[in-house]
Amino acid sequence: MPPVTTDPMILGLVAVLAYLLGSVPFGIVITRLLGLGDLRQIGSGNIGATNVLRTGNKGAALATLLLDAGKGGIAVLLAWAWTGAQDAAQLAALASFLGHLFPVWIGFRGGKGVATFLGTLLALAWPVGLAVCGTWLVTAAISRISSLSALVAAASVPLWLLLMGQGQMIALGLVLAVLVIWRHKDNIQRILAGTEPKIGRKKA
Numbered sequence: 001m002p003p004v005t006t007d008p009m010i011l012g013l014v015a016v017l018a019y020l021l022g023s024v025p026f027g028i029v030i031t032r033l034l035g036l037g038d039l040r041q042i043g044s045g046n047i048g049a050t051n052v053l054r055t056g057n058k059g060a061a062l063a064t065l066l067l068d069a070g071k072g073g074i075a076v077l078l079a080w081a082w083t084g085a086q087d088a089a090q091l092a093a094l095a096s097f098l099g100h101l102f103p104v105w106i107g108f109r110g111g112k113g114v115a116t117f118l119g120t121l122l123a124l125a126w127p128v129g130l131a132v133c134g135t136w137l138v139t140a141a142i143s144r145i146s147s148l149s150a151l152v153a154a155a156s157v158p159l160w161l162l163l164m165g166q167g168q169m170i171a172l173g174l175v176l177a178v179l180v181i182w183r184h185k186d187n188i189q190r191i192l193a194g195t196e197p198k199i200g201r202k203k204a
Contacts, residue, residue, distance in 0.1 A: 001171045002086035010083060011091055018075035018092040022099025022116060025106050026067035027052050030060050048111040050146045050199070068111070069119030072096045076123035090172045093120035097176055101183065112183040114150040117176050121157070124169060131160045144198040147187035154180040 004011075027047040031039045036055045039047055043054035049065035072093065079092035100116040102108040118136070122129030136153040140146065154177040161173050181188075190196040 002090060002168045004087045006083050006085045006088045011088060014079045014083070014088050014092050015095040018079065018095035019099040020104070021071050021075050022096030023103035023105050023110070024067075024071060024099075025103055025110065026071070027064045027111070028106065030063055030067075031055060031057075034060055036060065046111055047106075049115060053199070065115050068100065068115035069122070072100070072116035072119030073123035074119075076120050080123075086168060089124060090169065093124055094172060094175065096120065097179070101179065112150070113176075113180055114153075117154070117180055120176070121173075124172075125161075125164065125166050128157070128160050128164050128166055128169075131164070132157055135160075140199060145191065145196050146199050147184050147196055148191055151181060151184055151188070 006014075025047050027049065028039050031037060031042075031052060034057060036042075036052075036057060039045075039051060039055075043051045045051070048068060049061045052064045053061035055061075075092040075096035076089050080089040082088070097113055097116050097120060099110075100113050101110045103110040114136075118129060118133055121132055132153050135156045136149045139149040139152040143149065157173045157177045158170060161167065161169050166173075187196055
């Protein structure tokens, strides 16, 4: 973990603002704006890009992916620009990620956090973020299973952090990775049962 050098009141404000930004459910907003229905009643019911793709609208899915990743990355970059401190940037990453998982705007029932997770990593240490994105892409190309790709990518984070000399991020990386894996517990059961849907299927 990085040393705590930022004023506690500023850290508190960073946490609140990053959480609120992370809480914006872009998947729901986009599908409603496009008249695609209530995303929580479609496919798996998840609010992320993979489920948006099940509506058949690839543009909406891409927009959701970019915005969900962007809100995590922007939270980190704004915290860094404001304080110039690693502790605030990492706190913003955690808070925005928790905002996506437990968004206040929709009853604290959010998504699984993969895109937001990747966005925060890209903003904190872009080589690590690119390596994790590459891990996701390779796994997805081989398996065609989004959830398995997310699990492998999350599990790879501590290794990439160590290999790229980002030891100060290990604690944060482990916390985020564990939360991603925990949010995929139902997917893990379906993967083991051989019933997890492939990327692009419209129904869960």
